[in-house]
Amino acid sequence: MSDSLVSEMQEYLKKTKNYLDNNLIPFWVVNAVESRYGGFQTNYDRNGKRTDITEKSFLSQCRSIFTISHAMRLGFNWPNGEQVLKQGIEFLFENFRDNENDGYYWIVEEDGKPKDVNKIIYGHSFLIYGLSEYALLTGNDEAKNEAIRIFDLLQEKVADPKDKGYFEHFDQCFNLKGARGDIGTHKSLDVHMHLMEAFTTLYELTHAENHKQALVEVIDLIFDKMVDQDTGTGMAMFTNDWEPISNVELDTVWGRDRFDEDGKATDITSYGHNIELTWLYLHAQDVLGIPREKSLDRVVPIYNHTYEHGVDWKYGGLYVEGKRMGAATEVTKEFWQQAEAMIGFLDAYLVTGDKKYLEAFSNIHDFVFEKMINWEQGEWFALLAEDGELIWDYMGTSWKVFYHTIRGTCQVIKKIEKIINKDQV
Amino acid sequence: MSDSLVSEMQEYLKKTKNYLDNNLIPFWVVNAVESRYGGFQTNYDRNGKRTDITEKSFLSQCRSIFTISHAMRLGFNWPNGEQVLKQGIEFLFENFRDNENDGYYWIVEEDGKPKDVNKIIYGHSFLIYGLSEYALLTGNDEAKNEAIRIFDLLQEKVADPKDKGYFEHFDQCFNLKGARGDIGTHKSLDVHMHLMEAFTTLYELTHAENHKQALVEVIDLIFDKMVDQDTGTGMAMFTNDWEPISNVELDTVWGRDRFDEDGKATDITSYGHNIELTWLYLHAQDVLGIPREKSLDRVVPIYNHTYEHGVDWKYGGLYVEGKRMGAATEVTKEFWQQAEAMIGFLDAYLVTGDKKYLEAFSNIHDFVFEKMINWEQGEWFALLAEDGELIWDYMGTSWKVFYHTIRGTCQVIKKIEKIINKDQV
Numbered sequence: 001m002s003d004s005l006v007s008e009m010q011e012y013l014k015k016t017k018n019y020l021d022n023n024l025i026p027f028w029v030v031n032a033v034e035s036r037y038g039g040f041q042t043n044y045d046r047n048g049k050r051t052d053i054t055e056k057s058f059l060s061q062c063r064s065i066f067t068i069s070h071a072m073r074l075g076f077n078w079p080n081g082e083q084v085l086k087q088g089i090e091f092l093f094e095n096f097r098d099n100e101n102d103g104y105y106w107i108v109e110e111d112g113k114p115k116d117v118n119k120i121i122y123g124h125s126f127l128i129y130g131l132s133e134y135a136l137l138t139g140n141d142e143a144k145n146e147a148i149r150i151f152d153l154l155q156e157k158v159a160d161p162k163d164k165g166y167f168e169h170f171d172q173c174f175n176l177k178g179a180r181g182d183i184g185t186h187k188s189l190d191v192h193m194h195l196m197e198a199f200t201t202l203y204e205l206t207h208a209e210n211h212k213q214a215l216v217e218v219i220d221l222i223f224d225k226m227v228d229q230d231t232g233t234g235m236a237m238f239t240n241d242w243e244p245i246s247n248v249e250l251d252t253v254w255g256r257d258r259f260d261e262d263g264k265a266t267d268i269t270s271y272g273h274n275i276e277l278t279w280l281y282l283h284a285q286d287v288l289g290i291p292r293e294k295s296l297d298r299v300v301p302i303y304n305h306t307y308e309h310g311v312d313w314k315y316g317g318l319y320v321e322g323k324r325m326g327a328a329t330e331v332t333k334e335f336w337q338q339a340e341a342m343i344g345f346l347d348a349y350l351v352t353g354d355k356k357y358l359e360a361f362s363n364i365h366d367f368v369f370e371k372m373i374n375w376e377q378g379e380w381f382a383l384l385a386e387d388g389e390l391i392w393d394y395m396g397t398s399w400k401v402f403y404h405t406i407r408g409t410c411q412v413i414k415k416i417e418k419i420i421n422k423d424q425v
Numbered sequence: 426m427s428d429s430l431v432s433e434m435q436e437y438l439k440k441t442k443n444y445l446d447n448n449l450i451p452f453w454v455v456n457a458v459e460s461r462y463g464g465f466q467t468n469y470d471r472n473g474k475r476t477d478i479t480e481k482s483f484l485s486q487c488r489s490i491f492t493i494s495h496a497m498r499l500g501f502n503w504p505n506g507e508q509v510l511k512q513g514i515e516f517l518f519e520n521f522r523d524n525e526n527d528g529y530y531w532i533v534e535e536d537g538k539p540k541d542v543n544k545i546i547y548g549h550s551f552l553i554y555g556l557s558e559y560a561l562l563t564g565n566d567e568a569k570n571e572a573i574r575i576f577d578l579l580q581e582k583v584a585d586p587k588d589k590g591y592f593e594h595f596d597q598c599f600n601l602k603g604a605r606g607d608i609g610t611h612k613s614l615d616v617h618m619h620l621m622e623a624f625t626t627l628y629e630l631t632h633a634e635n636h637k638q639a640l641v642e643v644i645d646l647i648f649d650k651m652v653d654q655d656t657g658t659g660m661a662m663f664t665n666d667w668e669p670i671s672n673v674e675l676d677t678v679w680g681r682d683r684f685d686e687d688g689k690a691t692d693i694t695s696y697g698h699n700i701e702l703t704w705l706y707l708h709a710q711d712v713l714g715i716p717r718e719k720s721l722d723r724v725v726p727i728y729n730h731t732y733e734h735g736v737d738w739k740y741g742g743l744y745v746e747g748k749r750m751g752a753a754t755e756v757t758k759e760f761w762q763q764a765e766a767m768i769g770f771l772d773a774y775l776v777t778g779d780k781k782y783l784e785a786f787s788n789i790h791d792f793v794f795e796k797m798i799n800w801e802q803g804e805w806f807a808l809l810a811e812d813g814e815l816i817w818d819y820m821g822t823s824w825k826v827f828y829h830t831i832r833g834t835c836q837v838i839k840k841i842e843k844i845i846n847k848d849q850v
Contacts (some may be wrong), residue, residue, distance in 0.1 A: 022504075025507055026504030026505035027508075028506045029454055029504050029505065030454060030457060030458050030460075030504065030508075030509060031460050033456070033457050035455075035469065035473070035474060035475045036474075036475040037474075037475075038474060041460075044460065046510070048460070048508065049460060049461075049463060049512075050460045050461040050462075056513070079447075079450065079451030079454050079455065079504060080448075080451035080452055080455045080803065083452075083455075083473065083801070083802065083803075084455060085453075087473065087474075141669075146437070258812050306730065358485070376508075377508070378505070378508075
């Protein structure tokens with residue numbers, strides 16, 4: 001690396017650290033805890049005021065626990081963090097856990113009364129992820145044992161022994177159901193990627209053979225069935241036996257994806273999911289003790305596709321989605337994809353040494369710091385138009401939690417430090 | 426100072442800083458902001474959970490604004506502090522200010538609806554104090570102008586031109602009223618001491634002649650009428666023309682003092698108010714530019730009375746109250762007196778050089794750190810028995826705000842630093 005590149009990366013490091021410590025974490029330190037009934041509340045408008053939505057989603061609780069634990073485990077300061085986490089875990093166990101039918105409810109009222117009692121596996125993956133990270137931070141055995149217990153529950157009730165992988169949507173009594181009225185059951189990349197992430201952290205915690213095996217299996221499944229290695233693109237939805245199908249809006253959602261009536265054809269790919277997959281996968285390999293070099297054929301095609309088609313070289317930022325072979329079809333800029341792309345492109349430089357990926361990183365970092373961050377508050381806006389104009393201006397919802405933004409900002413700091421240190425060795 | 430004394434004070438300094446940064450401020454950073462409707466919420470139980478009380482008191486809003494501004498102005502870190510203060514000021518102006526009848530309401534519901542529309546001067550003194558401190562921190566003109574406007578309002582509607590001083594309780598339309606059904610109007614040391622504190626900070630902000638004059642007048646009134654300089658003790662309540670009367674429970678209260686039916690005779694004095702008065706008074710002299718040495722005859726008798734009768738040399742801590750000539754009569758240990766006594770005794774050492782006051786400081790600091798702080802949460806318990814057993818276990822109410830504990834802890838740090846530096850010069 002040239003001296004000028006080193007000093008450019010040092011400048012990004014400084015800006016990012018400063019932003020994390022003085023803007024982003026402080027916003028959530030003040031706002032994340034809901035002290036009336038306990039747990040976390042992430043529904044905030046553009047001005048940092050609570051919106052009218054008072055529910056608490058399973059996802060927001062699990063992701064808050066993960067994110068605060070993660071920031072602290074990486075050495076960042078979260079005032080009162082241990083106490084904040086403790087009360088969050090208590091609220092979660094007390095109000096979401098269904099002691100009769102097992103598993104955890106999907107949504108509760110702010111006081112903890114159940115509101116949507118379905119059992120959604122996407123949420124359970126974040127439960128394992130959050131509890132494992134918390135146990136790694138604190139050594140807490142109750143959290144560790146619960147993460148293990150939920151892993152076992154997934155193997156027993158959710159895994160598909162016939163075609164492999166995991167189903168997604170269940171009713172309160174863990175009866176499998178379709179994710180919306182008119183389609184049968186399905187499987188998805190989204191859920192399997194987050195299960196990979198969860199099993200990685202669980203295995204990091206336990207080093208148990210069965211956790212390792214489940215992690216390796218889900219990784220192989222993703223790259224065998226859900227990612228096309230020639231184009232370096234993921235597909236979203238599948239039949240139970242892994243035929244790609246159109247990606248449609250589900251009855252139970254955990255985000256605000258935009259769908260036509262017919263859904264999205266199988267030739268549409270999500271740049272954000274693809275690039276997120278690369279760094280989560282390499283992290284899993286690190287935890288498994290497998291050298292990164294062995295994974296180049298899996299990640300490089302994704303890097304290249306994202307670099308060539310996902311990055312907006314005119315206005316900056318990462319597009320939402322596009323053709324698996326061809327150009328972007330949705331050119332808005334959503335918050336979470338920017339976070340994942342910053343990490344992914346730094347990783348791409350770390351494993352390939354190709355400087356073009358640092359250009360992609362800078363492009364997205366500049367876009368985020370110039371357009372996406374609401375500097376008045378510290379958190380990111382939800383959605384911008386191609387040119388950066390504001391579309392969705394809120395700071396958080398039950399689904400837009402601070403998981404992507406804080407994890408992303410922390411990881412950017414750690415990856416840049418690695419790049420600078422590597423260069424100095 | 427001997428080397429061993431210096432290293433002892435350095436040890437207290439380290440412990441106190443560590444506690445402030447890692448326990449006390451973090452608790453309130455997380456809990457003080459009420460993000461649903463804005464403003465501050467200080468009703469928390471022993472476990473740091475919100476209690477059922479949802480009202481917002483004028484006092485809690487003003488004291489929160491003062492305290493956060495004060496901590497920041499002294500250089501302590503309050504994550505997101507400017508944003509937190511800004512929303513607090515907005516909630517205050519929007520919901521407490523009575524644009525028709527002037528002045529500010531006493532209590533509003535959590536959403537800002539008026540609940541108790543009386544105009545209480547104790548609260549207005551903290552409004553001037555809080556807004557002035559905020560303006561000193563930020564340079565904000567709106568806050569400065571409002572502090573000045575409320576000062577003028579007090580001179581116009583609340584001051585007693587005949588017998589001097591200020592009345593205390595008014596209805597919504599600023600009609601003077603008795604503080605409870607069966608007694609007429611009265612004046613009190615408590616309110617005048619806090620007006621002195623408010624006028625000090627206002628004068629520090631404006632350097633205006635009329636603010637200086639009002640400050641000097643209230644100081645002289647306190648030492649002429651309300652403090653007995655022979656015994657070094659304050660009296661609590663007075664007729665309009667300054668005859669001491671029994672201290673009785675009022676209809677409108679801003680604390681949880683314990684009263685018999687007959688109230689407290691005029692020979693009962695509050696150790697906490699006495700020692701608080703000394704350091705607030707010396708701070709006023711500093712701001713007025715009057716050398717501290719000129720005040721020895723006013724403060725030393727109070728130091729000695731508090732040292733001899735107020736400090737519990739067996740169990741530690743400061744008693745609540747006792748005979749002006751004689752022993753303690755209420756030997757419980759309440760939170761705020763401990764904070765004020767720590768500051769007062771450090772000041773006593775600074776102005777007299779007498780090491781016995783450092784012993785009194787250590788006594789109380791040890792008691793606070795061993796018994797009063799709820800280490801699980803970071804804030805102090807409200808009331809302990811003589812031997813330190815827990816009586817009131819909550820962290821905050823509409824009246825127990827974090828003003829005494831945080832200001833006290835910040836000031837202890839600043840005073841110890843002064844002691845150590847003075848010694849090294």
